[in-house]
Amino acid sequence: MDATTAAISTPAALVLEDGRIFRGTSYGATGTALGEAVFATGMTGYQETITDPSYARQLVVQTAPHIGNTGVNSEDAESRRIWVAGYIVRDAARRPSNWRSQRSLDEELVEQGIVGIQGVDTRAITRHLREHKTMRAGIFSGDAAQATDKELLDSVLASAPMEGARLAEEVSVDTAYVVEPKDHRWDGEPRFSIAAIDLGIKAMTPVRFAERGVRVHVLPATSTLEDVKAVSPDGFFMSNGPGDPATADAQVKLLRSVLDEKLPYFGICFGNQILGRALGFGTYKLRYGHRGINQPVMDRRTGKVEITSQNHGFAVDAPLDGATQAPEERYGRVEVSHISLNDDVVEGLACLDIPAFSVQYHPEAAAGPHDAAYLFDRFIDLMADTKSAADGAKNTTDSKTEDKK
Template identity: 65%
Template sequence: MIDTREPAVLVLEDGRTFAGRAYGSRGETTGEAVFCTAMTGYQETLTDPSYHRQVVVMTAPHVGNTGWNDEDDESSRIWVSGYVVRDPALRPSSWRSQRTLEDELAAQGVVGICDIDTRALTRHLRERGAMRVGIFSGEAAGMPAAHLLEHVTAAPEMVGASLAEEVSTDTAYVVEAHGEKRFTVAALDLGIKTMTPQLMAERGIEVHVLPESSTFADLARLRELHGLDGVFYSNGPGDPAAAEHAVGVLREVLGAGIPFFGICFGNQLLGRALGFGTYKLRYGHRGINQPVMDRSTGKVEVTSHNHGFAVDAPLDRDSDTDFGTARVSHVCLNDDVVEGLELRSRTGDLTGFSVQYHPEAAAGPHDAAYLFDRFVDLLDSTKKASA
C-alpha cells in the first residue's frame, strides 16, 4: 500500500525531534507532552477535559481499531491539544463504530502525528520528564528547525496554569436520580466527566453540576431550595496551586461540616484545603493499569489515572488540620505517590474523602467503583446523625 500521508514533525522543548506523517488535522499545535499507557479507551481519553492543553502520546502501538461512536464521549468535545500514535488503524473494526478516529480528529481540528517511534519518545519523557512539545504538518512542517523550537518554547508551561475555568460548564444543570431520590449533591465542575454524575445518579443522588466559579453562597442557596447533603469536586486540568478560588470554597464547605468527596483534581484541592502542599510529578500517571493500595483494607486495586500533580502529605502519620484529622488513605504501589485522603472529625467520624485516580473509570477498570457506595454511606450516616 502506498502511503500518501504528508510529512510531519514533532519537536520537544529540549530540541529532540521525531519525523513522522500527518494524522488527523493538518497544521501546528503545542502543549505538554505526556504519555498514556492505556491499551483501550482512547475515545474517553481524548474527550477527558483533564487533558486540556496536553499532547497525548499513546504507548500502545496500534490505535483506532474500534473507531469512534457518539455514546462514549466523556464531554462535549475532544480536549487534547495534539495526538501521537505509532500505527494508526487502516479501518475500524467494531459494530459500534460510526466513523474513524482520524475523521473525528480532523473534524475537531486536532493536529496529530503517526509513524514515529512512540517507545523511544516515551522513554525520553520518562528520563527527562514531561515537557512542552509541538506537532507540525502541512506548510508548518517545512519551517526551519530553529523556528519550530521557538514556537514550542514560547508555549505556556503547566506549572502555574489555571485551566479549570476553561473547561467548566457555563451554566448549572441537573442530572436526575435514577428511581427514588435519596440525596442531593452539588458537583463543582472543574472538568467533570460524563460518567461521574451518572454513577452517582444510579445510586439515588440528584446531582447539581455547578460552574467552577460558583461560591459558597451559591451552595447555600442550593441548600435552601433543594436541600444539600454533600459536595463533590471533579477531575480537571491545570496546577492545583493556581486554583485558589475552589480551595477557598472547599474550606468553607469543610468548615460547615458538609460531607465531601473529590476525584483527581478534587483530591489535590482537598489536600491544599487541609494545609498540604502539591507538587508536579516528573512524568505523571496516565493510563488504566495503575496499582493502588487502599490502606484501610490492604486491598490492591488496578485503577485509571490521569494526573501530573500530587499531594505532599505524610504517609507515616495522621495530620491535625483546621477541620479534623487527615490521613493518607490510598497510595500508589509504583512510587508511593499519595492516591487518596481521608478526613475525620475530632470524634473520629468520617466527614470527607478523596482519591487521586478515577473510580468512574470509563473504559475501565472498575475495581474502585465501591468509592461511590462509600460516598452514599457517608451521606446516609451524616443525614441520620443530623435527623
C-alpha cells in the first residue's frame, strides 16, 4: 500500500469550535492541526494560497472541489514554506497532471508536516462558517483521531483565538535582503529605491516593483526608523501579513514616524490596516473575511470595478462618505478610496494632505487576477511627484539664498 492509498484509508475529523464535526480521511501529514477555520474561494492558485504567510495559524477550506490536479513546483511558492496550519479539501487529486509539476501536493504537505483532511463536504463547511462566523477548529487524523469527540472539542477550545494574535514577527524574515530590478527584466538603472517591511510579504510583491525599475530593500518586521533611513529610500511600503492589527503597535509607531518624515507610503492588506491605525482609526474582525481571487472592489476615484485577490479577516473602521479629518489631525484629510462591492468593507485609504495610500487587497495577485496592477504604477508616480516637489522647493530656496548674496 503506497502513502496516498494509506492516507485515503486513514480516518480524520474536522472539529469546529461550536461542536460541529465533519469526518473524512487524512490528507498530507497525520496528527493534529489547530487554528482558525476559514474558507478561500479561488478556483486556482492553491500553491500560492498555502504558501501565503497571511494564512499562518489558519485551517484553510478550499471551496473549489478538486485540489492538487496540477501538483506543485519550486517556482510558484509565495514564500519560503507552507504557512497554513491545516488544509481541508473535498476531492484531492490522486496524481498530478501538468508539465510544470515536480511533485504532488500530498507529498509536499507530508514533507512540510501539514495535517489535512479530504473527502469532506467543503460546501457544507463553507455555509456553516458563513452563517456562524469563522471559528477555532482542529484537524485530527491517525492516532489523534481516536480520542473521544469531547476530548477533540476540548483541544479546540483550549487553542488560541485569532483576536489578539501577534503573528507578523513570526512569519517575517530575520535578515534584510534586496530585490534588484536587473534581476527581473529591467534593463536600465533603478528608477527608485523603497524600504519594504516584511509582515508576511508574498514573493511576487517585490518582483512587481522590480519589474518597474524599483530596487526593493525588504526589511524585518521589527525594523526601526533608523533601519529604514539606513537604506535611503524614496518610498516606504508595508506588506500583507497575519494576525490582529490591534497588536501591531510597533509597526504603527514606525509608520507614524515615516509619515512625519513625508516619505511616500504604500501599504497592502495588513499595511492598509496599519495605515488606518496610524491615522487614528480603529480596526475590527470581520464575520468570515474575504479570501480568494474573485473579490469585487470599486475604485471610487475612477468608478472602475476590479476583481481582486484578497486574504484578510480584519478591516479598518473609517467613514465611507467623502473626505474626513484624520483622528490624528497632523496627517490632514483622508478618504476611503476603495470599497468592497459585496459588503461595503473599506478596501483602500488615500491621504489627501500627505503622500500616502493603501489597499486592503493584493495587487501583486499571484495567481491573478491583475486588475489592480496599476497600484504599483500609482506609487511610482507618487514617489516621482514627491521628489519633483522636493527638488522644486530646494531650487527655490537655493535661488533665494543666491539672491541675498
